Amino acid sequence: MCIMAMAWAAHPRWRLILTGNRDEYHARPAAPLTHWDDRAGLIAGRDLQSGGTWLGVSEAGRAAIVTNLRGYGGSQPDRTSRGALVTDLLTGVGTYADVATASLAVFNPFNLILVDADRAHFLTNRPQPLRALLTPGLYGLSNGALDAPWPKTLALKAALLEWMTTDAEQPDRLFDALRRESLPEAGIAPASPSDAPDEAAASPIFIRNPLYGTRCSTVVAVDRDGQGHIMERRFDHEGEDSGETRLRFQW
Structure with missing residues (x-):
């Protein structure tokens, strides 16, 4: 994922509302949102190239999302x-299943948020490994520091707050805000260009690009009784809708 609020x-x-866009090369294969058999x-x-995921929920009462840093x-x-870290933390099974002891240094730079029944964790491995608990509130994350005031991050947080x-x-x-292609003027533009060569140095929430762009938008909503919805809209290399999945779950 490249942006989330x-x-x-x-x-x-609502116990949890999470919205985000996954930006990736269109050539990288991926399977739609579904219940995993394994x-x-x-x-x-x-992610059919590496086998993990960028965002998901678990019926064990967890949600997680990762962004490149x-x-x-x-x-x-x-x-x-990095998808292996998300998958293990969500399921509680695997080499990286324990949020307190998982080795963070073995991954490329990342930010990750993990929500369980009564806590929200923030993990990153740059400039050094860090694990922290988040207090209740509104957060935004793109490819910089948590809550860095990038224009698109501020815009998505503002849309969530308005809702x-x-x-x-x-x-x-909330899908409407995830589809915005204009760059807001407020905030501080990223200080360095993206590591993805064809992504704009200061990009909007939704990136329409035939090589590297927004592949899907996701909304997760869990109420105070633990009734949850996860919804995914997918886009092709021209930025047009290519499918949608909506699933219910219970925490």
């Missing part, structure tokens, strides 16, 4: 896929 324990009805209780899309050079292909403070009844309305 999250409200954690910040609304009287990982009990896991609901996520799947830029400014530390390009990815090193011999490192473990929360108006009707907050239909989570699928």
Whole structure:
């Protein structure tokens, strides 16, 4: 994922609202959002190149999302896929299943948020490994530091806040903000160009590009009773809709 906004324990009805776009090379194969056959209780899309996921939920009461962290050079292909960290943390099974002890240094630069039944964790491995608990509130994350005031991050957080403070009844309305292609003027533009060579140095929330662009948008909504929805909209190399999946789950 390349941008996300999250409200954690910040609304009287919703325990978790998470919205995000995955930006990736269109040539990289991926499977749509679904229940995984080989990982009990896991609901996520799947990176068919490395086998992990970028965002998902678990019927064990977890949600997780990872973004690349830029400014530390390009990815090193011999490192473990960041998707493996997300998958293990979601399912509680595997080499990286324990949030307190998982080795963070073996991955390319990343930011990760993991939500479980009553906590939200933030993990990163640059400039050094860090594990922290997040207090209830509204957060934004792209490819820089947590809550860095990049224009598109501020815009997505503002859209989520507006939804929360108006009707907050239909989570699928959050897809509108994830589809914005204009760059807002507020905030501080990223100080360095992207590690993806064909991505704009300061990009909008939705990237329309035939080589590297927004592949899918996802909205996760879990209410105070643990009833959850996860919705994914997918896009082709021209930025046009190519499919949608909506699934329910229970925490």
